[in-house]
Amino acid sequence: MKITVIGTGYVGLVSGACLADVGNDVLCFDTDEGKVQGLRNGHIHIFEPGLKEIVERNIQAGRLSFTTDAKEATEFGLLQFIAVGTPPGEDGSADLQYVLAAARAIGQHMTDYRVVVDKSTVPVGTGDKVTAAIAQELARRDAKIDFAVVSNPEFLKEGAAVEDFMRPDRVVVGTDDDHAITIMRELYAPFQRNRDRFVLMDRRSAELTKYAANAMLATRISFINELANLAERLGADIESIRKGIGSDPRIGYDFLYAGCGYGGSCFPKDVQALLKTARDDAGMDLHVLAAVEQANHHQKRVLPAKIRARFGEQLAGRKFALWGLAFKSNTDDMREAPSLAMVEALVGAGAQVVAYDPAAMETAQRAIGVKPGLTYADNAMAALPGADALVIVTEWKEFRSPDFDAIAAALKAPVIFDGRNLYDPALLRGRGFEYHAIGR
Numbered sequence: 477m478k479i480t481v482i483g484t485g486y487v488g489l490v491s492g493a494c495l496a497d498v499g500n501d502v503l504c505f506d507t508d509e510g511k512v513q514g515l516r517n518g519h520i521h522i523f524e525p526g527l528k529e530i531v532e533r534n535i536q537a538g539r540l541s542f543t544t545d546a547k548e549a550t551e552f553g554l555l556q557f558i559a560v561g562t563p564p565g566e567d568g569s570a571d572l573q574y575v576l577a578a579a580r581a582i583g584q585h586m587t588d589y590r591v592v593v594d595k596s597t598v599p600v601g602t603g604d605k606v607t608a609a610i611a612q613e614l615a616r617r618d619a620k621i622d623f624a625v626v627s628n629p630e631f632l633k634e635g636a637a638v639e640d641f642m643r644p645d646r647v648v649v650g651t652d653d654d655h656a657i658t659i660m661r662e663l664y665a666p667f668q669r670n671r672d673r674f675v676l677m678d679r680r681s682a683e684l685t686k687y688a689a690n691a692m693l694a695t696r697i698s699f700i701n702e703l704a705n706l707a708e709r710l711g712a713d714i715e716s717i718r719k720g721i722g723s724d725p726r727i728g729y730d731f732l733y734a735g736c737g738y739g740g741s742c743f744p745k746d747v748q749a750l751l752k753t754a755r756d757d758a759g760m761d762l763h764v765l766a767a768v769e770q771a772n773h774h775q776k777r778v779l780p781a782k783i784r785a786r787f788g789e790q791l792a793g794r795k796f797a798l799w800g801l802a803f804k805s806n807t808d809d810m811r812e813a814p815s816l817a818m819v820e821a822l823v824g825a826g827a828q829v830v831a832y833d834p835a836a837m838e839t840a841q842r843a844i845g846v847k848p849g850l851t852y853a854d855n856a857m858a859a860l861p862g863a864d865a866l867v868i869v870t871e872w873k874e875f876r877s878p879d880f881d882a883i884a885a886a887l888k889a890p891v892i893f894d895g896r897n898l899y900d901p902a903l904l905r906g907r908g909f910e911y912h913a914i915g916r
């Protein structure tokens with residue numbers, strides 16, 4: 477099939493590359509000249525395991541190419557995937573300017589039937605707005621061309637994006653257009669594995685399904701974080717509790733890791749956008765979700781508060797090694813990363829911070845800019861010498877089993893603040909560490 481993917485970010489590039497990998501012809505369109513030029517030369521601007529190989533393989537096979545030309549992009553694909561950003565607007569609602577710009581470009585240039593597939597995360601009713609934007613452009617040039625607008629939200633996780641796209645738990649498709657349904661079924665047939673993963677519904681339900689999934693996952697995290705804070709005060713261990721409740725299949729073990737709060741490009745903005753949609757479009761307050769957001773806001777401050785409780789409110793003259801900057805492991809994404817709140821809290825109280833991340837050094841420097849008091853180390857161990865404590869905020873694999881003797885020798889005193897519960901408290905205390913974790 478001939479497919480155009482609009483937007484070459486985490487979702488667009490992964491979708492385009494994976495769709496090409498199963499034999500489709502894919503043209504990726506982005507308005508960012510620099511990104512497109514780089515991609516043509518095989519430079520991948522995001523860190524995503526396995527993506528580079530797939531992109532290179534499919535460029536070489538002639539199935540994957542890139543353009544900044546909207547007309548070429550619209551003429552290319554029978555399917556037009558919209559995978560542009562929907563960042564939070566000032567009031568927390570999803571900013572649809574990029575989605576609607578993409579829709580207008582399709583309306584301006586289409587000459588034949590098109591299936592427009594919305595993969596961006598968008599509020600209920602956006603499909604209607606995309607339809608209206610395309611229709612308006614067609615009317616402007618007096619063109620009568622049929623098209624369908626389908627909702628097909630994406631559920632991939634950064635850091636495992638290729639695997640998630642290739643082996644999806646489900647493929648949610650929202651439309652009542654029979655021709656579009658046939659095309660979408662054919663498109664996703666190679667990704668069904670051993671059972672039918674295709675979940676067909678109306679467009680509004682598909683749009684809301686995406687928010688429901690992220691809201692549910694964010695709720696689990698805020699719930700376990702709050703319970704962790706309680707466990708700590710009551711002298712219980714949240715990891716034992718996670719194992720104790722996870723064995724119930726109705727609860728499960730996944731996504732119940734306590735930590736220093738959820739971040740990333742999705743949960744914070746999608747929770748906010750859903751609260752806003754409910755309030756503005758349905759006159760409803762979502763009480764549970766409002767509490768989820770509030771609890772997460774609090775959780776990002778739990779580890780800094782422990783550091784202040786240990787070293788005092790004023791941290792001038794103190795130095796901290798910070799391991800992890802990305803919002804989670806296996807990504808370079810800094811959007812809403814808990815590290816941002818940590819750096820702000822430490823440097824704001826006068827401390828020096830020496831930070832290291834295996835993948836997010838460049839993106840962090842771009843996100844934070846120049847900040848007096850903050851410097852970066854070339855590797856994890858190089859961040860430690862002379863620091864009052866090691867602070868961990870991202871669960872990178874390379875932090876899981878470090879040389880504890882070398883850490884103790886490099887730090888001023890063996891003190892660790894672990895926002896991801898990476899280590900066994902008894903083991904660390906046995907090795908002479910003062911170990912502060914979350915809920916243990």
Ligand SMILES: NC(=O)c1ccc[n+]([C@@H]2O[C@H](COP(=O)([O-])OP(=O)(O)OC[C@H]3O[C@@H](n4cnc5c(N)ncnc54)[C@H](O)[C@@H]3O)[C@@H](O)[C@H]2O)c1
Binds near residue numbers: 484506508575597630
């Ligand atoms: N990042 C994730 O893990 C993830 C997962 C599932 C869903 N989503 C959703 O998918 C959407 C995209 O997210 P992302 O993280 O890939 O975004 P991103 O910011 O990484 O990429 C968006 C890309 O779109 C391009 N763009 C903007 N306007 C354009 C236009 N009019 N025409 C062509 N290109 C344009 C930008 O230059 C950028 O390269 C969002 O709605 C997001 O909520 C993201």
Ligand SMILES: O=c1ccn([C@@H]2O[C@H](COP(=O)(O)OP(=O)(O)O[C@H]3O[C@H](CO)[C@@H](O)[C@H](O)[C@H]3O)[C@@H](O)[C@H]2O)c(=O)[nH]1
Binds near residue numbers: 630631693697739
């Ligand atoms: O038990 C857990 C699991 C995750 N997190 C944190 O939650 C955030 C989000 O993690 P994750 O969901 O793995 O990353 P994302 O790439 O943001 O993926 C989420 O957001 C995407 C965008 O909508 C969806 O497609 C995915 O299904 C959804 O998992 C990160 O800060 C994690 O550290 C925890 O604190 N505890």
